[in-house]
Amino acid sequence: MEKRALFSSKILPYALLLPQLAITIIFFYWPASQAVWQSFLMEDAFGLTSEFVGFENYRALFAQPEYYRAMVTTAVFSTAVALLSLSCALLLATQADKQLRFAHGYKTLLIWPYAVAPAIAGVLWIFMFHPTLGTLARPIKGLGIDWNPMLNANHAMILLVLSATWKQISYNFLFFLAGLQSIPKSVIEAAAIDGSGPVRRFWTIIFPLLSPTTFFLIVVNIVYVFFDTFGIIDAVTGGGPAGQTTTLVYKVYADGRLGGDLGGSAAQSVILMVIVIALTAIQFKYVERKVQY
């Protein structure tokens, strides 16, 4: 799509593009290419010299059992959050799509957690489930479970999944509700006249018609768990206990900062870039986008 009428000027368009291009090149392309370059270098113990080592950093990375564990953690974490938050959000959205009184109020009361920072969400949940003073930890202990997310990796993961889901439901809810409202009522009415009940209508008509929204949200949720949950992890578990809730992104941070292994950290960044590009490509190929060029 192009405009018919355009301005013509030799300098002006470049001047208009300059701020964005300058910032993009300095803070985006330059560091991204540095990450790629660094992933092929290895620093000496004092960080004074570095030499080109080819794929050595990648080889070392894939020889680390911790890296595989981070992959598994990320996979478990993103699957659990996507499944849980999408199903809760779909349930709430189908209910909110009915003709209700105060429908707008219900919507407002469900979408505000979007505005809460991931790290704050983590703090809220750790307070609620804190082993010694958490309001909800007490009943769990009453059931005879030795609840302690600081020491038990499974408990830590459950807490992470719950906090990340809590924050993501509002986003998924909004998109599901918009998707539901765009389904033509006539189709649903036709099915009702043919005698299919609400449950059958949902699974044979509404759910298939929602599939573009669902697919889009699955990709967005995976990207969310990969990147935006950094704050939640840092606040709730700090990657622990014993590194068992360290995701791929958290490991980039921890290895570069605490471990000082910049080459290895850069190699991990490059792998993450490839994953994100692949996810975005999938989204573009299978999800209808309005961007054309």
Added chain:
Amino acid sequence: MVENRPYRNFLAYLVLTIGIVIVAFPVYLAILASTFDAGTIANGNMPLLPGDQAVTNYTRTIFEGASRTSREPVGGMMLNSFIMAMGIAVGKILISILSAFAVVYFNFPFRKTAFWVIFITLMLPVEVRIYPTYKIVADLGLLDTYTGLVLPLIASATGTLLFRQFFMTIPDELLEASKIDGAGAFRFFKDTLIPLSITTIAALFVIQFIYGWNQYLWPLLITTKSSMQTIVIGIKKMITTQDALTEWQIAMTTAVLAMIPPVLVVIFMQRLFVKGLVETEK
């Protein structure tokens, strides 16, 4: 609605109410905790109705901060968060509306290249290139500055795409008309494009303000002085692994303070928020 059976609607109200309660409960606990003294929280048996320490906790948090961990007044942290959020929102809108104007309304060599150079940044969040970006910001001497907090985060394509998409829907006749009236590019931009884009600008502002306020990893890396801390970083530093040092009443008061601005924005600018969210994603 196809059928309207009372019991089915009752079920809907029930499900939604349960959902709202679950969603609100963690925040309710935080608000409760901000009204008790340390002892009441520490004994692990916090009452479910508010206490009477709210005024003490909020004044102490805002003006003094935690006394055993970070001794920074939270009021200052909120100011830092506000400056960063405003900087990101305004900066992103400025650079992206200009670049979208150039890409849509001008014909020049490398137009598609420029678009793609910007467009690709959509794919890579700051998290995957943190250390190299950190190094550049350090080399430029921007650690512990607002510029260093803001600039790297506005290098993204969302705004440009959003404005480009909107400009495409503006009828060509408007530009033809202003050309006939003798308006140049600047006049057209100022008198036609900006007034038409107000809602889009506002929607983008709402989304970017929330995004900026909630930043975590980037400020964590580049702020070393405690006077430059944002509130989201500050609260993390109040909660230590040694339980004895954590002043939970102050930490939870800070959590409440950190949630107030973005949550108010979502509630009172809901229409713009939804518009911004849906349009920056599609």
